[in-house]
Amino acid sequence: MARDAGLEELIREELGDRAGLSEKAMFGGWAFLLHGNLLLGSREGSLLVRLGKGNDGWALALPDIELMVMNGRAMHGWVRAGANAYGDDRLRKRLLDGAFAFVETLPPK
DSSP states (O other): OOOOHHHHHHHHHHHTTOTTEEEEEETTEEEEEETTEEEEEEETTEEEEEOOTTSOHHHHTSTTEEEEEETTEEEEEEEEEEHHHHTSHHHHHHHHHHHHHHHTTSOOO
């Protein structure tokens, strides 16, 4: 899959200029990190969101959001939101807020 410049820009607008944010290419897409910890990832047509184990149930109950699977392995605590989900402004904000809430509990790398 290719990078999605439009989604990347949308995420940047949502994230603002919060201290500790960085970006880099990762997994064939683009990653957003907070103090060195992966926060979000974007690829064409999907947004990867790190909510933490046990914090993802609410998101998985929504349409166009599924458990992240990498190389056939379920990645509990990570969800992949499709365009219908991340295209909804309120839902996207809720997903990003959930990612920040979890990743802010992790020690910086």
